[in-house]
Amino acid sequence: MTDHHPDPSAFWEEFYRTKRTSSGGRATGALQRIADRLTPGLALDLGSSHGDDVIWLAQQGWQARGCDISATAVTRARARAAALGLEQQVQLEQRDLSVSLPEGEFDLITALYLQSPVALARATILGQAARQLRSGGHLLVLSHAAPPPWSRDAKPSTIFPTVAEEMAAIGAPSRDLEVITAEVVTRAARGPEGTEATLEDNLVLVRRVLA
Ligand SMILES: C[S@@+](CC[C@H](N)C(=O)[O-])C[C@H]1O[C@@H](n2cnc3c(N)ncnc32)[C@H](O)[C@@H]1O
Known part of the structure; x- marks a missing residue:
């Protein structure tokens, strides 16, 4: 939390109204690679932004729900889903996940760069998400392991977790949660002024063991 922005x-x-005004339009690569191997069911994306990942999941046959704290992001995501004729497959909701997650159990829950320079009960959210997996369901957590070199946003309040911290938040491994992947992965990225860099992400995939 910062003095300037006490309220997440x-x-x-403000971020969506002034800084990120349009969708990137592409689903997250790691999600595409992992979900391609799963049988579509009911998915929930935590921090769904403009809906790129939710929309991609719906296009792959998932019933896809997304939540974001920003009403502007949710409105834009809904409009994009509607423009693609995906109203039946996509459900988007403005929600503060630090307060609560949607009720129910899911076959896939994703938290893709669910990170914030202001208050976010991230560990609580991830732990709760793990409890809301159906038998055989997967939780995919992808997070920036460090700020990009061009970022001026490396405030102490920004959370850059380690894989071990992600696992602790999720509560895995455990009798109920099997760890499929828990590693740091790299990807090539280009900064705002064309600077190229290799960025590190934490990639954690766990599965609720079959009951
Ligand atoms: C770094 S962005 C990542 C967005 C998207 N998942 C992606 O991969 O591009 C973090 C997202 O989490 C959302 N967010 C932050 N705090 C939240 C909260 N307490 N409840 C719900 N969403 C939140 C933000 O609005 C933003 O869309």
Whole structure:
């Protein structure tokens, strides 16, 4: 939390209204590689932004739900889903996940770069998400392991977790949660002024063991 933005909802609203005004339009690569191997069912994306990942999941046959604290991001994601004729397959909701997650159990829950320079009960959210997996369901957590070299946003309040911290938040491994992947992966990225860099992400995939 910063002095300038004590309220996460206000911070992310301003972010979407002024800084990130349009969708990247592409689903996250790691999600595509992993979900391609899964049988579609009911999915929930935590921090769904403009809906790129939710929409991609719906296009692969998933019933896809997304939540984001920013009403602007949710409105834009809904409009994109509607424009693609995916109203039946996609459900988007404005929600502060630090307060609660949607009720129910899911076959796939994703938290893709669910990171914030303002208050976010991230560990609680990930732990709760793990408890809401159906038998055989997967939780995919992808997070920046460090800020990019061009970022001026490396404030102490920004959370860059380790894989071990992600696992602790999720509560895995355990009798109920099998760890499929828990590693640091790299990807090539280009900064705002064309600077190229190799970035490190934490990639954690766990599965609720079959009951
Ligand atoms: C770094 S962005 C990542 C967005 C998207 N998942 C992606 O991979 O591009 C973090 C997202 O989490 C959302 N967010 C932050 N705090 C939240 C909260 N408490 N509840 C719900 N969403 C939140 C933000 O609005 C933002 O869309």
